[in-house]
Amino acid sequence: MLSPERLDLMQRQWARLLESFGVTPADAYPVFDRLVAAHSERHRHYHTLEHLWEMFRVVPRLAEAGADTRAVQLAVWFHDAVYDPRAKDNEARSAALVADWLSPLAVPVPVIARVTDLVLATAHTTAEPPADPDALVLLDADLAVLGASEARYQRYAADIRKEYAFVPDDAYRAGRAKVLEHFLDRPRLYHHPLMIAEGEEAARRNLSHELAELTAT
Structure with missing residues (x-):
């Protein structure tokens, strides 16, 4: 269970992240609420907001390996946006939400494409180190x-x-x-x-x- 204080901090960090793309807090907060609702589904016990909180504590320590920390942060938010333990396509469905939820906010198309690729990488389909330094940070944090x-x-x-x-x-x-x-x-x-x-x-x-x-x- 994530404390209200930590959730408030995550909300403020989300607003600052989206503001760096020119998105106002008023426009950013509804997507934040959708992400919180997704990670609070009753069938989730590990793939929750606490998991994201723990990832956000790791990412800055590995940031020197990454080239685009903003894309990594967005990928953390979206990588488990869809989580159905009976399904095999959670990563693909989560990746699809990146464009669905961020395009209306006018987040740049290259950023959306970058984040989509990073979310897809969290399928952990290979043991080989990723060539992409941002994927390396994301996978290790995950x-x-x-x-x-x-x-x-x-x-x-x-x-x-x-x-x-x-x-x-x-x-x-x-x-x-x-x-x-x-x-x-x-x-x-x-x-x-x-x-x-x-x-x-x-x-x-x-x-x-x-x-x-x-x-x-």
């Missing part, structure tokens, strides 16, 4: 929770289970184990040197502990 403290990781894992409450336990354990094995098989979970130094070891430890619990007989 997975930062994997290298969090043991307590935060356990809460994350429990919240993911809640989002898949419709899946029977045996099927969930098998499917989740495959996801964890996929991550652990990667040469690197993170791409940015800072994330590798600070989070790689912890992330692998967290993932391994969860996998062991899932596969215990």
Whole structure:
């Protein structure tokens, strides 16, 4: 649960971000409200405003690797705008909202195209480091929770289970184990040197502990 104080700060940051594109706060706030509503859907437990808050804490620390921090910030806001755990096209549907919601505000077309590409990158379809420095920042921030403290990781894992409450336990354990094995098989979970130094070891430890619990007989 995100505190009212943090939500207020996020609203002010959103207004400043959109103002940098010439959008007035009065025009920016309705889109902010739609994004907040999307991330507050009842079926969400991890993919919430708290996830965005945590990403926004990571992005500035990696910003020197990126070329367009404004596009990265917008991509953070939109990358989970659509989240249906039963669907396979969440990233594509989220990317489509970038133009749907920002074009009426006259955000420049190149910016919208840039943000759309970044949102699509969060599908995490490859283990290879992205050539795009902005995508590198976004992807590492998106997975930062994997290298969090043991307590935060356990809460994350429990919240993911809640989002898949419709899946029977045996099927969930098998499917989740495959996801964890996929991550652990990667040469690197993170791409940015800072994330590798600070989070790689912890992330692998967290993932391994969860996998062991899932596969215990």
